[in-house]
Amino acid sequence: RKTINIAVIPGDGIGKEVTPQTQAVMGKAVGNQVRLNYVDYDLGAERYLRDGTLLNDEDLESIGQQDAILLGAVGDPRVRSGILERGLLLKLRFSFDQAVNLRPTKLYPGVNSPLKNPGRIDFAVVREGTEGLYSGMGGYIRRGTDQAIATETSLNTAFGVERAVRYAFDLARKRGGKRNVTMVNKTNVLPHAGALWLDIMDKVAQEYPDVTWDYLHADACTIFLVTDPSRFDVIVTDNLFGDVLTDEAGAVVGGIGYSASANINVTDEHPSMFEPIHGSAPDIAGKGIANPTASILSGAMLLEHFGYDQAAERIQRAVEEDVAANASRSRSTQEVAQDIIARL
Ligand code: NAD
Ligand code: IPM
Ligand code: MN
Numbered sequence: 572r573k574t575i576n577i578a579v580i581p582g583d584g585i586g587k588e589v590t591p592q593t594q595a596v597m598g599k600a601v602g603n604q605v606r607l608n609y610v611d612y613d614l615g616a617e618r619y620l621r622d623g624t625l626l627n628d629e630d631l632e633s634i635g636q637q638d639a640i641l642l643g644a645v646g647d648p649r650v651r652s653g654i655l656e657r658g659l660l661l662k663l664r665f666s667f668d669q670a671v672n673l674r675p676t677k678l679y680p681g682v683n684s685p686l687k688n689p690g691r692i693d694f695a696v697v698r699e700g701t702e703g704l705y706s707g708m709g710g711y712i713r714r715g716t717d718q719a720i721a722t723e724t725s726l727n728t729a730f731g732v733e734r735a736v737r738y739a740f741d742l743a744r745k746r747g748g749k750r751n752v753t754m755v756n757k758t759n760v761l762p763h764a765g766a767l768w769l770d771i772m773d774k775v776a777q778e779y780p781d782v783t784w785d786y787l788h789a790d791a792c793t794i795f796l797v798t799d800p801s802r803f804d805v806i807v808t809d810n811l812f813g814d815v816l817t818d819e820a821g822a823v824v825g826g827i828g829y830s831a832s833a834n835i836n837v838t839d840e841h842p843s844m845f846e847p848i849h850g851s852a853p854d855i856a857g858k859g860i861a862n863p864t865a866s867i868l869s870g871a872m873l874l875e876h877f878g879y880d881q882a883a884e885r886i887q888r889a890v891e892e893d894v895a896a897n898a899s900r901s902r903s904t905q906e907v908a909q910d911i912i913a914r915l
Contacts, residue, residue, distance in 0.1 A: 574606040575877055578637040578842065580663075582615040583655065584851025585861035585904075586643020592863040592908035593641065593870040599915045600882040600889075601874065610637055614659055616647030625658035631666055639873050640667075640844035643866065644851040657707075664700050667841035669834035670734045672700035672810075673742075673872070674817040674848060676800075681895035682825035686797060692824055694803035695742060698813025699735040700834055702726045703764075705810045727764040727809070732771050734837055739807035740779045749804035752776075752784040755792045755812055764809070772807075792816060796823055821848055825898070828862030831869040833876065845873040859903050864890055867911060889914035 581590040597607055612634065619625055634640060640663065645655040664672070678684055678692035706726035713719045739752045754772050758765030769786070776784050787795065789812045795802060796819050808816065821830035830848040847865030855861055868890060875883035889911045897910060 581643040584856035589863040589866035590643040642846035646851040671835040672698040676820040690801040697739040703810030755808040845869040
């Protein structure tokens with residue numbers, strides 16, 4: 572029997588509440604088809620406040636030896652904003668070269684969309700995961716004076732952009748739906764990065780005659796996400812636009828409690844990481860009321876990544892049935908997970 576070694580990083584806040592539920596659901600879904608070997612990592616605010624460490628070389632070395640990472644969320648009101656997010660989450664994405672941040676967006680029947688006529692919403696955002704304005708390049712000089720200057724540099728490499736774009740075209744083909752890729756950027760104000768992205772779209776598209784593509788400015792994309800979300804099939808975009816658009820997409824399909832994601836290392840040289848899109852939700856942490864569905868669906872993405880498509884589909888189907896039956900009821904984190912497990 573095969574084994575998947577999974578580094579489990581529940582992290583902070585509701586991350587700690589939803590992650591164990593996902594582990595239980597995944598275990599039930601795979602049965603004895605594969606052994607899920609969970610290796611726990613105590614990373615996050617508690618450890619940082621205890622000894623000042625975030626994610627050291629030893630942690631990276633050990634996590635790097637696992638096959639995949641299941642992450643909850645990081646972020647804690649006691650820690651200055653950005654410390655845990657950059658020092659832990661982004662460091663994981665960067666260290667393990669997780670170039671594709673895949674964020675499927677689907678409106679499940681029964682879930683209440685804030686849109687009056689949502690229509691059929693089922694698209695995926697391929698967000699470049701290691702470059703753009705997340706590069707950390709820039710500086711802040713003359714701080715504290717009224718001549719202070721801060722810069723943030725958006726890094727776009729042909730190599731990095733092509734990995735994301737290629738993934739998007741492959742995905743459009745694999746999904747077998749509209750077979751369309753929409754590139755989102757702001758080529759009107761970002762002439763350099765915009766041109767590089769367009770050049771690569773042009774080049775890669777040649778290899779996919781069966782897939783069409785179009786282009787939208789990011790601001791216009793935010794409009795269409797609420798006025799006509801069913802037009803989208805696969806969206807490909809940079810790191811920051813992708814971050815913003817996927818929170819909006821999550822809201823449109825009934826809330827961030829349903830939005831899953833995969834941070835994929837496309838060469839399989841390093842572990843890929845699976846996590847809900849939402850954060851640690853300090854406003855509801857500790858109450859046991861966080862919706863574990865986004866995390867559970869991320870667990871399904873993990874199983875799919877390793878080729879356990881049927882187990883992944885079982886989870887998706889159980890979630891679909893569960894939301895159709897119960898989305899309007901208010902349930903605890905544990906109740907939702909138990910209801911999903913009961914359908915598996
Ligand atoms: P958030 O996603 O944590 O919360 C936004 C809102 O959505 C809150 O009202 C919250 O209660 C609600 N919410 C989120 N997940 C939910 C769930 N599963 N069920 C029910 N309601 C849910 O975003 P935020 O408030 O901007 O950030 C809080 C902290 O999390 C910050 O420190 C931020 O940096 C961090 N963060 C981490 C990640 C991550 O680890 N991947 C992602 C986003 C934000
Ligand atoms: C996300 C989060 C992260 C991001 C933060 C917490 C660094 O918002 O996963 O969407 O910006 O990528
Ligand atoms: Mn985000």
